[in-house]
Amino acid sequence: MSDSTSFVPETTDILAPWTYWNQEFFELEKEYIYKRNWLLVGHISDIPNSGDYLTFDALGERALIIRDENLTIHAFHNVCRHRGAKVVEGAYGNCPRALVCPFHGWSYHLDGQVRYIPRAETFPGLQQEKCGLVKLSLEIWFGFIFINFSENSESLASQMRTLVEKLVPYQLENIQPLAGTKYRQKRPYNWKIIHDIDNEGYHVPIGHPSLQQLYGNQYSDEIENGIPVSYGYINEKPGKLWSVRHYQKILPRFDHLPDDYQRLWLYTGIFPSMVIGFYPDMVEYYMSIPISPDCSEYIGAAYALPDVRREVKLSRYLTQRINQSTEQEDESFVRWIQKGIKSSAFPKLQLSTLEQGVKHLHQQIQQRIPVATLANEPAPGKVTKINHLMLSHH
Numbered sequence: 001m002s003d004s005t006s007f008v009p010e011t012t013d014i015l016a017p018w019t020y021w022n023q024e025f026f027e028l029e030k031e032y033i034y035k036r037n038w039l040l041v042g043h044i045s046d047i048p049n050s051g052d053y054l055t056f057d058a059l060g061e062r063a064l065i066i067r068d069e070n071l072t073i074h075a076f077h078n079v080c081r082h083r084g085a086k087v088v089e090g091a092y093g094n095c096p097r098a099l100v101c102p103f104h105g106w107s108y109h110l111d112g113q114v115r116y117i118p119r120a121e122t123f124p125g126l127q128q129e130k131c132g133l134v135k136l137s138l139e140i141w142f143g144f145i146f147i148n149f150s151e152n153s154e155s156l157a158s159q160m161r162t163l164v165e166k167l168v169p170y171q172l173e174n175i176q177p178l179a180g181t182k183y184r185q186k187r188p189y190n191w192k193i194i195h196d197i198d199n200e201g202y203h204v205p206i207g208h209p210s211l212q213q214l215y216g217n218q219y220s221d222e223i224e225n226g227i228p229v230s231y232g233y234i235n236e237k238p239g240k241l242w243s244v245r246h247y248q249k250i251l252p253r254f255d256h257l258p259d260d261y262q263r264l265w266l267y268t269g270i271f272p273s274m275v276i277g278f279y280p281d282m283v284e285y286y287m288s289i290p291i292s293p294d295c296s297e298y299i300g301a302a303y304a305l306p307d308v309r310r311e312v313k314l315s316r317y318l319t320q321r322i323n324q325s326t327e328q329e330d331e332s333f334v335r336w337i338q339k340g341i342k343s344s345a346f347p348k349l350q351l352s353t354l355e356q357g358v359k360h361l362h363q364q365i366q367q368r369i370p371v372a373t374l375a376n377e378p379a380p381g382k383v384t385k386i387n388h389l390m391l392s393h394h
């Protein structure tokens with residue numbers, strides 16, 4: 001097919017299958033979606049002390065989040081200004097006084113300023129004050145730490161402002177990590193497939209027996225001011241599964257929560273791929289980071305307010321157990337779809353009104369990458385060009 005101005009391609013208001021495997025489209029997603037939106041890297045309680053840091057490698061970038069002597073949190077590229085080595089190693093740790101690059105020993109203060117350059121006289125004309133670590137956009141929202149690889153995104157607090165009132169009761173600034181809950185795993189599927197499944201509750205009655213018993217018909221997915229929010233109110237009818245039945249019975253009252261939160265599982269989505277689940281007894285987040293069109297990293301962790309009650313310990317165990325079986329169930333759906341999406345008989349999605357969350361994500365992607373509105377895969381080498389053209393006509 002030759003380029004032709006008279007040719008009008010077929011468009012679609014949900015993503016077509018080609019957007020799940022096309023390498024050029026995948027590069028656009030990294031550029032226009034992941035590198036220009038806030039990414040959740042942890043919580044302030046993960047790095048409570050001076051010198052505590054965590055790192056976050058994604059999309060070819062390396063981030064370092066560290067707390068300085070005044071307990072201020074900073075975010076930098078974890079890239080030495082000399083020749084680009086990693087300044088710190090590992091997913092987390094503590095650098096008590098200074099960050100020392102392991103390659104040639106350039107060192108930095110905890111606020112990123114250069115501290116010492118060995119044999120500095122051998123760098124004629126070097127302006128040390130300009131050699132500090134390169135800052136990254138950082139935002140702390142309810143104690144959750146977000147970074148952004150772009151400098152000019154709308155602040156997360158402003159994006160999420162309509163949700164604030166709803167979240168205040170959870171006292172999220174005071175939550176602490178729950179030991180052993182942090183994970184980061186490679187999974188063999190496109191990042192969108194996970195969220196297509198996660199963004200609708202239509203599959204809960206059949207796909208998730210434990211969730212169905214837990215909140216059954218008292219579950220709803222909403223889009224509130226552009227933000228996906230889901231509500232599951234715990235069923236009073238005892239579940240058949242022992243984890244659900246025991247959870248229903250054991251879950252105690254939490255004095256910091258209002259009455260209508262006592263038996264609520266609340267979830268919110270943050271574009272592009274983060275979900276935070278607020279349960280009466282704990283909080284968890286998960287997200288996906290794209291590695292390739294058919295591989296993603298799945299990342300998450302759980303937190304909770306300090307509470308030594310025995311029944312709270314048990315209820316948290318059961319919350320995690322219920323979520324684990326849900327996740328295993330979703331995992332098989334995801335794998336089936338990943339395998340099926342290249343089938344020539346793969347359907348144009350037919351969405352129920354209960355699946356509005358799927359369409360919502362697709363349209364957010366289409367707004368940022370207009371070539372995603374095309375029903376058919378463009379010829380090789382044309383995806384980026386067509387997208388540029390469409391962007392300039394916007």
Ligand code: FES
Nearest residue numbers: 080082083101104
């Ligand atoms: S690369 Fe860090 S000191 Fe040389």
Ligand SMILES: [Fe+2]
Nearest residue numbers: 197198208330
């Ligand atoms: Fe699910």
